[in-house]
Amino acid sequence: MPEGHTIHRLAEDHLDRFGGGAVRVTSPQGKFSDSAALLDGRVFESVDAHGKHLFLGFGEDTGWVHIHLGLFGKVAFGDAPAPPPTDTVRLRIASGTAYMDLRGPTTCALITEPEKRAIHDRLGPDPLRPADDGEKAWARVSRSRTTVAALLMDQKVIAGVGNVYRAEVLFRHGIDPYRAGKDLVRREWDAIWADLVALMREGVRNNRIDTVRPEHTPEAMNRPPRVDDHGGEVYVYRRAQLPCHLCATEIRTAPLAARNLFWCPTCQRN
DNA sequence: GTAGGATGCTAAC
DNA sequence: TTAGCCTCCTACG
Numbered sequence: 001m002p003e004g005h006t007i008h009r010l011a012e013d014h015l016d017r018f019g020g021g022a023v024r025v026t027s028p029q030g031k032f033s034d035s036a037a038l039l040d041g042r043v044f045e046s047v048d049a050h051g052k053h054l055f056l057g058f059g060e061d062t063g064w065v066h067i068h069l070g071l072f073g074k075v076a077f078g079d080a081p082a083p084p085p086t087d088t089v090r091l092r093i094a095s096g097t098a099y100m101d102l103r104g105p106t107t108c109a110l111i112t113e114p115e116k117r118a119i120h121d122r123l124g125p126d127p128l129r130p131a132d133d134g135e136k137a138w139a140r141v142s143r144s145r146t147t148v149a150a151l152l153m154d155q156k157v158i159a160g161v162g163n164v165y166r167a168e169v170l171f172r173h174g175i176d177p178y179r180a181g182k183d184l185v186r187r188e189w190d191a192i193w194a195d196l197v198a199l200m201r202e203g204v205r206n207n208r209i210d211t212v213r214p215e216h217t218p219e220a221m222n223r224p225p226r227v228d229d230h231g232g233e234v235y236v237y238r239r240a241q242l243p244c245h246l247c248a249t250e251i252r253t254a255p256l257a258a259r260n261l262f263w264c265p266t267c268q269r270n
Numbered sequence: 271g272t273a274g275g276a277t278g279c280t281a282a283c
Numbered sequence: 284t285t286a287g288c289c290t291c292c293t294a295c296g
Contacts, residue, residue: 070288071288071289072290090289104288
């Protein structure tokens with residue numbers, strides 16, 4: 001379930017469980033064995049998250065574990081004692097009280113501080129990083145002929161937004177996903193950025209994506225709650241052919257930048 | 271049992 | 284633009 005909120009939540013959860021203590025590090029599946037051996041027994045010092053990239057810090061001399069979950073990567077936490085790992089566990093970190101298993105990541109690698117910096121440098125501002133703001137993103141969006149739906153998925157433009165947040169934030173602002181970035185006005189972008197900050201912070205808090213306003217919840221509208229493994233309450237994501245919560249128009253879907261875009265053709269005409 | 275899809279991204283053409 | 288990567292789960296025979 002990896003959009004930016006998941007990664008920032010994982011950073012917090014790792015720090016809570018392992019921060020400041022020595023940990024056992026293994027790679028039952030084998031692909032991270034050499035680095036795991038290097039890290040085993042060291043102190044878990046710090047965490048960082050930028051967009052969909054997670055960094056686990058083991059100190060200046062040792063470096064960072066760089067994790068990117070990709071589409072199917074998953075982290076599972078549990079209490080000690082850790083059970084025998086299954087053979088798909090790429091990385092296991094364990095302390096006296098807790099363990100975590102990482103499966104199926106696109107990236108799990110031990111990197112240096114300069115390598116970490118290079119990753120930050122190629123990522124755009126992240127609505128979940130307190131020091132970031134939408135200014136640099138606006139500079140790119142406002143000059144681009146690319147559709148706003150594609151720009152929101154471009155991690156060089158804005159880091160952490162994925163297919164759910166892109167669809168939902170465009171719906172919440174009534175914006176036609178196919179508009180070119182350069183046709184947006186400043187006020188629209190500022191509103192999108194501010195909304196992403198709020199939505200994604202709530203996503204970190206709840207560990208899932210909810211985007212419907214209080215007046216549009218299932219209880220408020222007297223409709224059944226969403227039944228979907230994704231879990232959250234949303235307006236359009238994966239609701240193709242279902243009626244829009246606000247206007248009852250059929251939600252549409254189409255591939256855009258190799259992913260399925262969802263939108264309401266009636267509500268999103270701006 | 272098999273196929274296909276999923277909240278992602280990159281390298282190669 | 285496409286294939287490829289990595290895992291898990293559902294739908295369909």
